[in-house]
Amino acid sequence: MEIGTRIREHRQANGMKQEALAAACKVSRQTVSNWERNKTLPDIASLKAIATAFDTSVDALIGDDAPHIIERFDADSRRFLVLFFLMQVCWVSSSLLRLFAANAPNHEEELSIAVAEAFVLGIWIMSFIPYLRYTRRNGLKTIGDISAHLLEHMQQEKSLGMRLTRSILSxxxxxxxxxxxxxxxxxxxxxxxxxxxxxxxxxxxxxxxxxxxxxxxxxxxx
Structure with missing residues (x-):
């Protein structure tokens, strides 16, 4: 049985409408509908809210889908990790470009640096939008919250890159x-x-x- 089916059965057993569950999870009714039709998977914050609304546990909701859910959370966390570090790189790159601009020998080089700065800013903005959505959806308010969340939801790996990443986050x-x-x-x-x-x-x-x-x-x- 898939998780969406369990959510629907729990909701119906509790006599709850999709609108009420959506309000409890702070999502739209369409999102709940997508969950119940197994079109999309709820994230960890939504799963906790659903379990609370139904007075059950997250384990009872995910059942045999646990491996799939874990893989999904791991993939989402990895994408967020990329956004997190990409924004840091953009921040440092922007400062370095300003340093180069201050010491540019001619107008042409200043213009080239300005174009590069605009490009970096564009990347930062494109990264910030999904970054903000993810942090709001998962209730991440501080850098400590972000670090703990990533360490909790990323699967353990023995690769050098992942060990280094976990060391940085720790x-x-x-x-x-x-x-x-x-x-x-x-x-x-x-x-x-x-x-x-x-x-x-x-x-x-x-x-x-x-x-x-x-x-x-x-x-x-x-």
Missing amino acids: HIYVWNWLLCDAMMLIALAGAGWLTPLSAIVAIAASSLIAVIGRHADRWLNR
Whole structure:
């Protein structure tokens, strides 16, 4: 029996209409209809909401479909991981391009860098839209939430790339702090203000930002 059939049977047994289930899951009635016809699969947040609405467990809903559901969550998490890192790359690339633009020897090179910046911005915007949808759908508010979610829903692999990815996610605050350091140093270099003293001040400031961010994450997760 497929998961959509189980959802429909639970809904009917509880005397609930599709509109009511949709409201409980914060989705449209059409989305619920697609689930019940096995056209689409609910994500983990929706599965938890469905289980709560029916006073049952997620395991009871997915039944024998568990391997398929796990593969689906793994695939979704991988796509989100690509978006997550792509946005970080765009952020760093944009800062580097501004640094190059500040030191461009002529107008033609400035124009080329401006075109490259526009291209990077376009990639960032195209990545941000599905990124925002995913975070809202799964209730991810902080970078700590994102890291924990990805670590939970990505299947274990022994490949070097996946081990490195999991290591980065497990120490996301350290990597985020290093990224802030790099961004501040790039900004100082672009403005022509990079000196040993300014570098120390920048690193101290980014460390403070990292600590504040960590405490903000803990406060939001209370």
